[in-house]
Amino acid sequence: MANPVFRVHPAIGIARVGNSEEFYLGPETMAGLPVGPSVDTGGRDLDGGLPIRAGTESTIISSDELRDSAGRMKRQAARFRIYHYPDQTGGKERYPCGQGEEIVIGSVVGGRTVTDIVWTVHLANKKANSYMLNDMLGMQVYDKAHASDLHLRNAAEGDDLNNAARLRRLVIDAGPRAIRGAEAKAVRFDKATIASHATLDAAIETLPHYPKTFPDDSFARMYTPTGGIETLGELRTDQHGRLLVLPAWGRAAGWLQADGTPFPLVGGLIAPGEYGDVNADGWFDDTGDGPVSARICFDDGAVVEAAQAWAITTDPSYAPQTLNVISLWDDMYDTWVRKLDLVPDLFDHRFNTEFAPLFDDHLKPIFRAPALQRWNTNLPSRAIAAHDAVAAIAAGDKPGDTIMTGLAYVRDPNNPEQTNIGAPFMPLSMGDAGKAFLTVTRTQYFFLEQWDQGRFKPDATLTFGPGEALDRIVLVNCLGGRFAPGIEATFVMRDPSIYQADWETSGGGPFRLRARRLDYSQVQASQPFLTVGYIPMHPGPDGIRPAPMEPGDVTKFMAVPWHTDYNACATHNSAPNPTNSTALYWSWPAQRPVQVHVASDVHNGKLGPQRYSVRGPGTTSDDLGETGRFQDLVDIVRYWHRIGFIVQGTAIDGDEHYDREMFLEVQGQLDAPEITPWPMNSLTPSS
16 A cells, blocks of 8 residues: 555543543444444443443443442543555545555555554633524524624623634633653643643643733632543544543632622523523633544654544533434434445435335444433333333334334424424434424435335445544544534534545545645734634635534534533423423433433332432422422532533443343432433323
């Protein structure tokens, strides 16, 4: 291979906060689906989605490893690898290409040995210097037609997001950090650690005058319920020189008002479509995002740059094995299929009815998800049986003989009228951008239509290269669909302008963000280095497309702080609610469990009572639509790390034997009263 190209995978990596110094690695198996033979399950019969023990290649953790010996929640590190591919010069790449071979320090590529890898990562948090999220409009709030609906967070700090004073006060930016070699010690994104980056020749250049900005630099009086925001995380490398991006501590902090009190972590409606649970003025959190780049050093002195990736640090995954009906992958894949020419045989201006979806790759995840999500929700017995029947659909079944025949109960994304109708259509989850209820993506629905007509391949599977598989696995394990705003990322992931559109010829492959080239030679101590960055539907420097992505430009569209949104997104009335129903529906049952079965309540294989996932003192209300969450929003900032995890029975340590089909809460540290059940809608029969 004379002219290989190199790529960092996953294209988007996910790290998750915890309050422990200890950590595990993000899962590299797909939630709720079978794992491959290369995965070390310790002899347990496990489905995918569980994290990996730090310091190992693929050893899956068990329930006792989710917390440290003191009971603190471990952090999840994102592990980035480098793969080399054939040169794409003179041709167009197809997806999946099925190629790619991992390289590490010591690998030989084209007769040359890799002697070192130098990584640079730049994380930032821009949430406080952004626009308010509008649940009714979603991304359309940025359209000129809705200019009157677009409002600033922290408007009292000035009306120009690009004003230097406002950037200094409201953006958390520790600058870039570089790290090299194998088993390198932690390099932190904090005030004390000097900013650094890799130069073209793979030297690490320090930036002692980088204009770092942290909340207490500008706000002398801070309210810090669990400690100040001192870091955005850290970098490490493993024994092979792979990169580990670790998140921060999951803290939220606010500045004090003139009367000495913190700004309220408000709930409820601020303005039409704007909710206080996601738009708290006066607050920061310590999540963030930014580019991940790598320079590969060879023994002949050559240095080659790999196609860069992106890191996101975000909420914990409290139900890592629960599959979303619509994952972040599904939303991104739909965008790439319909707008970025990812699979021309599938979509070329319209869906190709000659395309036959593959059961395992395109259909099985849709069928499997409902049976997993029912462990995180409160359903009557008939609904549970229906969910299980959907999950039981096999490749050899005739569609007309299954519960899904005719797709009579699947909400059609191409029919706007159905998006505001609850039962009998599925999924029974809330929607986004003015749609009361969730729909599968248009691509997913097309796959289901083809299956229903018998036009699918029951046995064939796609051949993914290992890096391509990693891209998909990481994003399948994240939330899609209900971007209001979501957990890891939001509606901007549906915007084709954020991606590198020349994926077929650039050597970078698909799913990479179109990033600003960060020229650190331009750093000035007196001026913020980062700008307002990407704004949907607003022309950037070229006057045509939005600006390329900067550090902080993914997570700035998320809730601030993330804790209050997680707390609120349990059950709700539908909005809009055309039938004036009192029924309650879920937001994100795969990512935000609502009702759970606790493992310690299971005896002799029999489940105990259901309990709220968020429970105990301060979580009850006379309004069933408001219970199962902290009523004083500061409590979720204090106690988020006490929430339990939902894992498969065979992953649970202890003397009790749990069935592999059970998904139960473990490691919870909240009090455990029983819940009061209610019908999820008027058409759901009682159990």
